[in-house]
Amino acid sequence: MALPKIVVLGAGYGGLMTTVRLQKELNHHEAEVTLVNLNPYHYVTTKLHEPAAGTLPPDYARVDIASVLKQDKVQFIQDRVTKVDPENKEVSLAEGEPLKYDYLVFGLGSAPETFGIKGLLENAFFIRNLNGVRFIREHMEYMFAKYNALEEKRDDLLTIVVGGAGFTGIEYVGELVDRIPELCQEFDIPREKVRLINVEAAPTVLPGFDQELVDYAVEYLKERGVEFYINTPIEECTDDGVVLKGGEKIDAATVVWTGGVRGNPLLEEAGIETARGRVKVDEYLRVPGYEDFFVVGDSSLIFNDEGRPYPPTAQMATQQGQHLSKNLVSLLRGGSIEPYKFESKGTLASLGRGSAIGIAFGKKVVGSKASFLKRVNDWRWYYMIGGLSLMFKKAKL
């Protein structure tokens, strides 16, 4: 008798958490679980701003998938998903044979949301995956090296524009504040030559955050030389900088866009209704109209009691994975499933190595204490997917 097939797409927070919990809870011969991912590794998206700045080695933010999977419980396929077909319950891959499923968990990552800004996709960098952030880091260092290697001193080589002052934007700027003095030292460049500019279209930094914490962050970063252009949309990104609304041009060799994400395009391509590529899932995380098609992570859209969408976060994706794995086990065993509700455990935004801001245990925290809690949070994730041994291995890096 054929076992029920569970196919999980994407080894991000949501997909990987679903998979490791399934392999823990399921007995042999209860289901055939397959995880598909483009790379042989999981990367910790919430840490990517650090290797992007060069403050942490990329390997800190990466976990070999094989090292956290039990091969007798889960089959891993390294491939690119090219299509999902919910009518025929089939997933197409770039290299391998199509996969049939009884239950599909869609956890494929987001795509950058450019809000139609001209030239952004072509000319900006995105903090999106491991290859991308190594590229950003090397690009920035290359520009620093180029500055003194050229006869003509081009200040644009030392100008970095970060588009977006949301979570990722502020965390990235915080890392750069730590990193730039090191780069200046390494490449014999006076610190005052380097400009670090954070541009945000919204009227405030870190929209949705507590104002007192926002003020702390802005003050902290301004003191360390960050220039803020708030309430200032970027009109265009060119190959030599950005044009702001109103016409001001900033010449910058490095432009990194952190202004937003949208859902994975494969969902729209499958004919599913989305908003910015995200699917408004039901309370069981199902795509409306399908009993067997679940979406977790950045491609899922969930509303709070006031009817406003929750921002996509690692915290939510992790909870979704935990919750969904329980529901799937129950379904396989003929039981009932429980609705999912997001439960905020607080939010911490780092401001470089030594500081952070946020809410933890219901209280506002700032500075080195917040920074420590943030680090503990990283370790917790490693513990959840790979146990103590993975946690200790990463904590040493």
Added chain:
Amino acid sequence: MALPKIVVLGAGYGGLMTTVRLQKELNHHEAEVTLVNLNPYHYVTTKLHEPAAGTLPPDYARVDIASVLKQDKVQFIQDRVTKVDPENKEVSLAEGEPLKYDYLVFGLGSAPETFGIKGLLENAFFIRNLNGVRFIREHMEYMFAKYNALEEKRDDLLTIVVGGAGFTGIEYVGELVDRIPELCQEFDIPREKVRLINVEAAPTVLPGFDQELVDYAVEYLKERGVEFYINTPIEECTDDGVVLKGGEKIDAATVVWTGGVRGNPLLEEAGIETARGRVKVDEYLRVPGYEDFFVVGDSSLIFNDEGRPYPPTAQMATQQGQHLSKNLVSLLRGGSIEPYKFESKGTLASLGRGSAIGIAFGKKVVGSKASFLKRVNDWRWYYMIGGLSLMFKKAKL
């Protein structure tokens, strides 16, 4: 009464050695010694291939000039020399006032010799100074990072062409042989994707070297994946590779030219007769026709007993500096001067971290023993200019 003015141009091997010996030998009020250098640091040219490959931190190859000068004996001016005028005994600087001299020591560095190869100056990198080698290292790493960040896999990003199989070319290739596996690991690139190609117009690698040693070096490098194109002139260097004589094109994102150097152009511009920019100095290292104008290092041309020119080396520049400083002291004290004769102490060429080839104490040496002797040689230079403290500081790096 005005003191005799000695002006030393360039803090390379020749200029710096002259200066530190003068400050050691001269008493106060015997002369006014001024050293002019573009950068506030001396760089160890024979080590530049290592930071260029990324195998050693650039700071290993750099010495702060202030740290080896006695300020009460030598005045240091950081500036660019724009002109020497031997008729008026004057040196012009880019920023500061012109300097009058009674004795001039010209030790300014060489310029790349391109042999008229089209596009080389515009498109190739040169192992020439600290800013330049940091640029090479960052460029190479950037290309590796770019490879996986692009959708399309461009093999030219992973192709490195080193033009010239002389001393610097072979030493640089040797470092790259060590460095490339590290880069492959760092950027998730299979080693076999990377091509390292050494192109040489002459019929042999390391012309002038003992054949048995040359064979050892070639074998060692070939085993580690180096492709040699010997007896193959480069016709043109473009922005995307090189065209070889006969028309073969190699697509390469990184082209480093090590094929030769010429003397500093300021000498020709001063109306002095040169051969490839180098001055055939007399036996006292003087420019023919001048009693007070000495040239040391790469811009000086000296012939052996068979009438063939010695290649410009750090060893010779160092000896010239030692010798010239003695002659200058003697001149100041009304004594006579001695002719200079090059005395070879052997030659060692490194093949990366673990191996080298060469002649030491009159014997052929290869492998780790030669590599150790090469390292001792570095230390010796630090000892000569900065004593034990500098030597130990560098040995730790």
